[in-house]
Amino acid sequence: MVSLTEVETEFWRLMHSEDTDVVVEYGADLSAREFGSGFPMAPRDSADEYVTSPWNLNNLSVAERSALRFLPRDISGMIVPWVYVGMVFSCFCWHTEDHWSYSINYLHTGSPKTWYGVPTDSADAFEAAMRAEVPELFEVSPDLLHHITTMLSPSKIQAHGVPVYRVDQLAGEFVITFPRAYHAGFNQGFNFAEAVNFCPPDWFEMGQSCIEHYAVFRRAPVFSHAELLCRMTLSDEPLSVEFLVVVLKQLRNLFAKERDLRRHLARLGVRRAERMVFEDSDDDQRECAMCHTILYLSALACKCSPCKIFFL
Known part of the structure; x- marks a missing residue:
């Protein structure tokens, strides 16, 4: 039997080789709702005791302590789990999760999955x-790390003083990644895994920072952070004290910034305003034409370009 260390050594040898081509197949980012989940799902498996388990990834993203349950639609990969069918040497390149959220990955069956991770507080050093x-x-694509197409060995990253940790995930085990914790890895052989995201109260500050980061690189977010805050406030569901504290803090900051920006526009001579219900429009119809942020509280438009709206 080939050891995990031997497979890992060969993986990186192939990665560094300039004259060796290897073709692998990876069934990645497959919607569990379309292709099926490894966990029981209602109503199909309503008699199964794990249908309502909080460790069932179909439930975890919308559990009581995850803010994602307040979003108005199911988001494939974040709220609806993705499934992954791997083979030896199939890999996932360095990346962070959408909105710098938490992620949880469960290996249902098959060969181990080898992970490499960089702590959150070393994200800037990693970049x-x-x-x-x-x-x-990076000269060609300043947003290269958003493409999830770059694989660099841990040793090269560690040479810059960046800590890199590794773990071999076995069948029946969970791996959790933290907000803005860069991670990558590969499969040691055939396996079947499933993953989803979740956003507990301590994620919110990181989530807001992520939206600002996305705007710099003109990357469209998956959902509006401002809309999530407002929906949580207006929801009939009671919020925990932890959620109330962070949501109130962020709403105060959000409204203060909004007030200052509107006053600034007024000083510049912008006078006409009209009400727009952003949530009635699809996300791609309310993106800022410059930074691609999904607009929710307000937008700036000009009659010379009536089809374009802009973030304040």
């Missing part, structure tokens, strides 16, 4: 190391 290692790629 600097990546730019130093492949500057020519």
